[in-house]
Amino acid sequence: AQRVTQPEKLLSVFKGAPVELKCNYSYSGSPELFWYVQYSRQRLQLLLRHISRESIKGFTADLNKGETSFHLKKPFAQEEDSAMYYCALSYPITYNNTNAGKSTFGDGTTLTVKP
Amino acid sequence: KAGVTQTPRYLIKTRGQQVTLSCSPISGHRSVSWYQQTPGQGLQFLFEYFSETQRNKGNFPGRFSGRQFSNSRSEMNVSTLELGDSALYLCASSKGRGAETQYFGPGTRLLVL
Numbered sequence: 001a002q003r004v005t006q007p008e009k010l011l012s013v014f015k016g017a018p019v020e021l022k023c024n025y026s027y028s029g030s031p032e033l034f035w036y037v038q039y040s041r042q043r044l045q046l047l048l049r050h051i052s053r054e055s056i057k058g059f060t061a062d063l064n065k066g067e068t069s070f071h072l073k074k075p076f077a078q079e080e081d082s083a084m085y086y087c088a089l090s091y092p093i094t095y096n097n098t099n100a101g102k103s104t105f106g107d108g109t110t111l112t113v114k115p
Numbered sequence: 116k117a118g119v120t121q122t123p124r125y126l127i128k129t130r131g132q133q134v135t136l137s138c139s140p141i142s143g144h145r146s147v148s149w150y151q152q153t154p155g156q157g158l159q160f161l162f163e164y165f166s167e168t169q170r171n172k173g174n175f176p177g178r179f180s181g182r183q184f185s186n187s188r189s190e191m192n193v194s195t196l197e198l199g200d201s202a203l204y205l206c207a208s209s210k211g212r213g214a215e216t217q218y219f220g221p222g223t224r225l226l227v228l
Binding site: 046092100 | 118146148150156157158159160163165170171173205207211212213214215216217218219220221222
């Protein structure tokens with residue numbers, strides 16, 4: 001069964017420090033990995049996805065298939081990065097993929113960036 | 116483009132009642148997924164609808180059901196409400212199925228007394 005694990009419920013760093021939010025997954029097949037973010041009083045929104053290989057707001061995430069990880073990193077955290085971050089896994093539509101269309105989210109990590 | 120909208124935003128019900136929540140996806144989006152968000156369980160996948168058909172379902176009892184209309188709008192229904200159904204119910208839409216970016220609504224907060 002697909003599973004996404006975010007081992008840290010809470011993460012606190014100082015402004016300007018590097019930050020890494022961990023995400024590990026278990027899968028069967030070739031899933032697509034995402035990071036979603038929820039800022040205070042805002043709706044959940046996409047931060048980045050593996051397939052686009054973009055850097056959004058200074059964040060990057062590298063897919064490590066050997067370690068089944070998709071950790072989110074930023075070299076210099078900003079106070080406006082304080083938010084809840086969710087790692088998510090989805091399956092593409094392929095023949096005989098009963099998981100297609102189903103998304104699995106981790107429990108989320110609350111990041112606090114202190115001044 | 117208008118974002119995903121959900122109605123109502125807040126709801127208070129008592130045990131045993133039933134509730135219907137509504138979701139209007141972004142124009143042109145044909146896939147709608149529903150999630151239950153609670154502090155203890157995080158985001159749990161309920162079901163996915165595409166072209167008026169339920170395509171996938173999470174591990175929830177049969178009291179949870181849904182449907183999708185020809186204009187892609189979706190509703191979910193919970194019958195015989197239990198205290199544990201108190202949660203934020205999120206709807207997300209995407210253009211198609213599979214590994215697509217999902218766009219979330221603001222959620223409907225349901226409190227069961």
